[in-house]
Amino acid sequence: MEGQVLGNRYLLLEKIGGGGMAVVYKAKCNLLNRFVAIKILRSEFTNDEEFVKRFKVEAQAVASLSHPNVVSIYDVGHQDDIHYIVMEYVDGMTLKEFINKHGAINWQDAVKITIQICSAIEHAHKNNIVHRDIKPHNILLTKDGIAKVTDFGIARAVTSSTITMVGSTIGSVHYFSPEQARGGFIDEKSDLYSLGIALYEMVTGKVPFDGDTPVSVALKHIQEVPVEPHKHVPSLPYGVNEIIMKAIQKEQNLRYQSATSMINDLNRVLVQPQGGFVGVENFNGQSTIRMKPVNSPRNANESRNNEYNKNNDAKKEKKKNYVAYWIAGITSILVIALAIFMVISLFSKTIQPTYKMDNYVGREYEAVKIELEEKGFKITPTMKVSETVAKGIIIDQSIPPGTDYKSGNYTSLELTVSSGPKMSKVPEVKDREYREAQSEIEANNLKYKIEREFNEDVAADYVIRTEPAAGEEVEEGTEVTIYVSKGAKTQRIKVPNLVGKTELEAQKALADNKLQLGNIIPAGGKGIVNKQLPEAYTEVEEGESVTIWLTVEQAPATDTSQEPTLPTDTSGDGTETKDPADSTQSDVQTNNQNNNGTNVTN
Structure with a gap:
């Protein structure tokens, strides 16, 4: 969908993430000239009213929140069959990607990240919103180390009916609470359980429960006690271990009862890592009462009556306990039966051997697609611009090489494929003044050079044509030759x-x-x-x-070399007297000199 514009405003640039329900793109808001993230509901769900409704719930849920650790919602809309949410763009990576890249996190850093997440959850809970899908995949870390909670796609306002939807369990199996696994009542403490699992993974590098199928993992959440994190990491302070184990108690009443309570312990463990302050919540306490003396004669009869009543109450309580045990037993049987049914439904058709996922990075997509489809995979290609990898070559795969899998139509694999370098269309600049054409070429991230030639039909300084031709797609930075007219050719x-x-x-x-x-x-x-x-x-x-x-042409000069020279008389008063003939000769000489330096006109 790269290059598409939504709402006449948002230009989709590249895919940056995705989940089971939606795909996330980096986009440019042309109105406010800023980058945003746009979550688009997957096309296979656009006709499913339940998914569309759930998608809209996210926008409604987060729109009411304003917190530095919650990703902001800017806009929501739909265009044709595309439903989208416009969100704050966070330049960083998910907490899950960080753990996969760096492994277990130093416990102090893990606690600080958890405090930020818990603060966001606290804000949501105060606004009566339960996230219901807290996991490292939904936590974004900025380059400055700020944690931001996102993906409220299955969030709900807290009501008496805050339970999983009929026929499906919502949440991510490695992180959801026992009550989510059972399809039971979900409240704020369910989010804190998921946060405890996330903190467990941060400090150990692994989740407490894992298995071959989602059903087996869900049953472990309900039935099994996790290995305490300090057994995986002996250097982990006992105070952190206590906080994690309290957060992931299977009984809701034994966990932290509020995000605020958990934040208080997280802040305290940074200065008191040895622990000893994490207590078990007690909700069966009674008010203070006044006791009567046990040996008072006045109360003897009353004591006997009390003893009688106590025995009757004990019988009633015992009977009540029998009923509770029967109900618990029947419930357990039903849960186990449901789990067995789901396992049989999933795996009764064929029992397939286990294979190791190959490494397809660097191979040609079309050939790999044929190979994988023969093995029963559902292939989803995602195109990504690459300056270094040739077009059609696989850059990444969603299932890492070496991962075990069973062949069949239940395995989906997303392949990231290079679309080559960024391309640009050569604009149409024919018959435009060449300086204007230069600007248009540069605006399309292309280079240019000018070639001039004579042309009978195009006026001087106007464009005749370009090479490559207008409309042709070329790599950004390609040099386009602009042929400019010199006008009609003269002889x-x-x-x-x-x-x-x-x-x-x-x-x-x-x-x-x-x-x-x-x-x-x-x-x-x-x-x-x-x-x-x-x-x-x-x-x-x-x-x-x-x-x-x-x-x-020069006039001939007069020869005066033979004419006599007359003597010069000097009068008594000192005045020089010349002969008239001498004056004529001098004029002739002067005239001859002038003729030597001027044009002669006949």
């Missing part, structure tokens, strides 16, 4: 050789070749072309201009 012409020609001849030669005369240097001069730019025989586009340089 290329060789510039004629103009050197040695006059200005008029040069202009005619250029016109014959569909070129233009550009600048003339010096401006307005007349003469012969001695230089041109572009140079001769260079290819240029039609209509371009050519600049020319001219060698300007």
